[in-house]
Amino acid sequence: MTTADSIISIANVGKKFGTYQALHGIDLEVRKGEIVTLLGPSGCGKTTLMRLIAGFEDVTSGNLRIGGKDMVGVPPEKRPINMVFQRYALFPHLDVYENVAYGLRVRRLPAAEIESKVRRMLDIVQLSQLSQRYINELSGGQCQRVALARALVNEPQVLLMDEPLAALDLKIRQTMLEEMKRIHAATGTTFIYVTHDQDEAMILSDRIVLLNKGEVVQIDEPHQMYAEPKSLFAAKFLGETNLFPVRMVAMADGSSGSVHATGAVFTGKQPQPLKEGDSALASIRPEALYFAASERHRQSFKARITDELFIGSRSFLTAQLTNGDRFRIQIQRGTACPPVSPEAQVDVFWSPEDVSIYPAALT
Amino acid sequence: MKLSARWSGWTLASPTILFMLAFFVFPSLFLLVYSFWKASSFQITPAFQFDNYVRALTDELFWRVTFNAVIIGLMSAVVCMAMALPVGYYLVFVSRSRLLEQIILVTWFSSYLVRIFAWRTLLGNDGVINTVLQSLGLIDAPIEALLYSRFAVGVTLIHLYLPYCIILVMTAFHEIRQDLIDASRDLGRSQVGAFFSVVVPNASAGLVGAFMLTLIMTMGDFVTPQMLGGTTGQTTGLLIADQFRRTGNWPLGSAQAVIMFLLVVLIFVAVIVAGRTLGFIPKRRKQRAV
Ligand SMILES: Nc1ncnc2c1ncn2[C@@H]1O[C@H](COP(=O)(O)OP(=O)(O)OP(=O)(O)O)[C@@H](O)[C@H]1O
Ligand SMILES: [Mg+2]
Numbered sequence: 340m341t342t343a344d345s346i347i348s349i350a351n352v353g354k355k356f357g358t359y360q361a362l363h364g365i366d367l368e369v370r371k372g373e374i375v376t377l378l379g380p381s382g383c384g385k386t387t388l389m390r391l392i393a394g395f396e397d398v399t400s401g402n403l404r405i406g407g408k409d410m411v412g413v414p415p416e417k418r419p420i421n422m423v424f425q426r427y428a429l430f431p432h433l434d435v436y437e438n439v440a441y442g443l444r445v446r447r448l449p450a451a452e453i454e455s456k457v458r459r460m461l462d463i464v465q466l467s468q469l470s471q472r473y474i475n476e477l478s479g480g481q482c483q484r485v486a487l488a489r490a491l492v493n494e495p496q497v498l499l500m501d502e503p504l505a506a507l508d509l510k511i512r513q514t515m516l517e518e519m520k521r522i523h524a525a526t527g528t529t530f531i532y533v534t535h536d537q538d539e540a541m542i543l544s545d546r547i548v549l550l551n552k553g554e555v556v557q558i559d560e561p562h563q564m565y566a567e568p569k570s571l572f573a574a575k576f577l578g579e580t581n582l583f584p585v586r587m588v589a590m591a592d593g594s595s596g597s598v599h600a601t602g603a604v605f606t607g608k609q610p611q612p613l614k615e616g617d618s619a620l621a622s623i624r625p626e627a628l629y630f631a632a633s634e635r636h637r638q639s640f641k642a643r644i645t646d647e648l649f650i651g652s653r654s655f656l657t658a659q660l661t662n663g664d665r666f667r668i669q670i671q672r673g674t675a676c677p678p679v680s681p682e683a684q685v686d687v688f689w690s691p692e693d694v695s696i697y698p699a700a701l702t
Numbered sequence: 703m704k705l706s707a708r709w710s711g712w713t714l715a716s717p718t719i720l721f722m723l724a725f726f727v728f729p730s731l732f733l734l735v736y737s738f739w740k741a742s743s744f745q746i747t748p749a750f751q752f753d754n755y756v757r758a759l760t761d762e763l764f765w766r767v768t769f770n771a772v773i774i775g776l777m778s779a780v781v782c783m784a785m786a787l788p789v790g791y792y793l794v795f796v797s798r799s800r801l802l803e804q805i806i807l808v809t810w811f812s813s814y815l816v817r818i819f820a821w822r823t824l825l826g827n828d829g830v831i832n833t834v835l836q837s838l839g840l841i842d843a844p845i846e847a848l849l850y851s852r853f854a855v856g857v858t859l860i861h862l863y864l865p866y867c868i869i870l871v872m873t874a875f876h877e878i879r880q881d882l883i884d885a886s887r888d889l890g891r892s893q894v895g896a897f898f899s900v901v902v903p904n905a906s907a908g909l910v911g912a913f914m915l916t917l918i919m920t921m922g923d924f925v926t927p928q929m930l931g932g933t934t935g936q937t938t939g940l941l942i943a944d945q946f947r948r949t950g951n952w953p954l955g956s957a958q959a960v961i962m963f964l965l966v967v968l969i970f971v972a973v974i975v976a977g978r979t980l981g982f983i984p985k986r987r988k989q990r991a992v
Contacts, residue, residue: 393884393888395887414892414893415887415888416888416891416892416895420888421888421889422888424881425881426879426881428881428882428884430885430886430904431904432903432904441886441889442889442890445889489889490888493889493890
C-alpha cells in the first residue's frame with residue numbers, strides 16, 4: 340500500500356538479537372505529517388522498532404525505506420530523522436542553549452541563523468529564561484522540553500519520541516501533551532511516538548500501532564481501535580472490558596451467536612473465525628451496559644449489584660451474574676442507577692453492536 | 703550512641719587519611735624539608751639554603767637526563783593514550799565484553815622484571831630482531847641502537863604501562879552513557895565526531911587523570927632506563943635514586959625530586975590549558991545564584 344505521501348515504509352521487517360527474535364514481520368506505512376503511536380506492553384519491541392528507524396540497529400530481514408530511499412547501511416547521522424530519547428540523553432557538558440544548538444552547529448549553519456533558530460525554539464518550549472542553565476540544574480519537565488527542542492530545531496522530516504513523558508507527573512504530562520499537539524500543528528513534522536500509556540496514545544495519535552511480542556497486532560485510528568479491537572489482546576490492552584465465557588451456537592435465524600452459562604445470549608462482531616461449539620469470550624466495555632432497554636440495547640441478563648466504586652465524574656459498579664461471574668458497569672455521575680443490594684436482581688441491557696466475540700484459547 | 707554525620711564521616715575516612723598522612727604527606731614534607739638541608743662529606747645538617755637547587759639546576763647532566771625523562775615520559779604517555787583511547791572505546795561501547803577486559807588485566811600479572819628482560823631479549827645485539835634481520839641479510843652487523851637507547855626505554859615503558867592506562871581510560875568511559883553517543887550521532891555527528899564532541903569532554907577529568915598518571919609513572923620509572931637506557935637513555939629517576947642509594951646526598955636528591963614534582967605540575971597545567979583551548983575540557987561556569 341505504498342502511497343505517494345508515505346514517508347516511512349516498513350515491509351516485513353524482522354530483528355534478531357543473537358538468537359532472540361525481538362521483532363518479526365512488521366509492516367507499517369507512516370504518512371507525512373501523521374502522528375503514529377507505537378503502543379504495547381513492556382518488552383514488546385517498541386524501542387527496538389524506533390532504533391531500527393533511527394539507524395542505531397540494522398534490520399535483520401525485510402525492507403525499511405525513508406522518503407523512498409532504502410536505509411540499509413545508512414548510519415543514523417545520515418537519516419532525515421531526529422529522536423527524543425527515553426531518558427533524554429541531554430549533554431551534561433553543555434548548557435541548554437548549546438544543547439539545542441548542537442545539531443545546527445554540526446551542520447555548520449551561519450552563526451546568525453543558529454542564533455535565531457535556537458532562540459525561536461527556546462521560545463516555543465518556553466525555556467528562554469533558562470538558556471544558560473546546565474542540564475543538572477533543570478527539573479524533569481524542563482529536561483523533557485530541552486530534549487524536544489534539541490530534536491525539533493533541526494526540522495527533521497520525522498521526529499521519533501521514546502516514552503518522552505514517562506518520567507513526568509500527571510499534571511506536566513497533560514500540559515506537555517497539549518504542547519506537543521501544538522508543536523505538531525505548527526511544524527507539520529511527522530511524529531512517531533512510543534508509549535505504553537494508552538491515554539497518551541489516544542489523545543495524541545492519528546493512528547495507533549498496537550504491538551505484542553514483537554508483532555503488529557492492529558493498526559487503526561484510536562476511535563476505531565477502541566470500538567472494534569480485532570483481537571482479545573487489543574480489547575484487553577486498550578481500555579477496560581468485561582469478558583464472559585461463552586459457547587458458540589447457531590441462532591434461530593441461521594446467524595452465529597453465543598450463549599453464556601446463565602443462558603444469556605450474546606451476538607456481535609467476530610473479528611476472528613469461530614465455529615459452532617467453540618468456547619469463546621464475549622467482550623463488552625463497562626460503559627456499554629445500561630439499566631434500561633432501548634431499541635439498540637435489546638439484549639439483557641439479570642445481575643445483582645454488589646459494590647460501587649466512585650471516582651468523581653463516574654462510578655464503577657461491580658455486578659454479579661446468577662452463576663457468580665463478576666463484571667463492571669460504568670455510569671456517569673447523575674445517571675439514575677439501582678442501589679447496591681446483594682439481594683435485588685436487576686436487568687442489564689446492551690447492544691449487540693457493542694459486543695465482540697473472540698476465540699477463548701489464544702490471546 | 704549515635705555519631706553525628708560529620709563525626710561518622712571522619713571515622714569512616716580515618717584509615718585512608720592516616721595511611722595518606724603516614725606514607726604520602728609526611729614523606730613528601732620530609733623531602734621538601736631535606737631539600738633545603740646541607741650535605742657535606744656524608745654529613746647531613748639541618749639548614750635553610752638553596753644550594754641544592756642551584757647545584758641541581760646548574761648541572762648539565764641533570765638537564766640532560768631530565769630532558770630525557772620528560773621526552774620519554776611524554777612520548778610514552780601520548781602513545782599509551784593514543785592506543786588506550788580506541789581500545790577503551792571498543793571495550794566499553796562496542797564489544798561490552800568483560801572477558802576482554804580481564805585478558806588485559808591478565809597481561810598485567812606477569813612480573814615487571816620479566817617483561818623488561820623480555821624486551822632485552824628482543825632488542826639486544828644477539829636478540830630476536832637483530833638475529834632475524836641479519837639472517838635475512840638485511841643488515842651486516844647488529845643494530846646496537848635498538849637496545850640501550852631512548853627508543854628501547856620508550857617501547858618497554860609503553861608495554862609496561864599500557865594496561866594500566868587502558869584501565870584508567872575505561873574507568874573514565876564507564877561514566878558515559880551510551881545514549882549520549884546515540885544522541886550525538888542522531889544529531890548528525892559521525893562516530894569519530896561523537897567521540898570528540900561528547901565522549902571526550904564528558905570523560906575529560908578521568909582522561910586527564912589517566913594521562914597524568916601514566917606520565918608520572920613512565921617519567922619516574924628508573925628501573926627500565928637502568929636496564930635498557932644505556933648512557934643516552936638515562937632519566938632523572940635514576941639520577942635521584944643514585945643520590946639516595948649510592949652518593950648518600952639526600953638533600954640534593956630531595957631538591958631534584960621537588961624540581962621533578964614542579965615539572966609535573968607544570969605539565970598538568972599545560973595539559974588543562976591545552977584541553978580548554980581545544981574545547982576538549984568543558985569550561986564550567988560557576989553556578990550563578992538565581
Ligand atoms: N541489544 C539487545 N540485545 C538483546 N536483546 C535485546 C536488546 N535490545 C532489546 N532486546 C530485547 O528485545 C525485546 C524488545 O525490547 P524493547 O526495548 O524494544 O522493548 P520495549 O517495547 O521498548 O519495552 P519498554 O516498554 O519496557 O521500553 C526485549 O525482550 C528485550 O529484552
Ligand atoms: Mg522501550
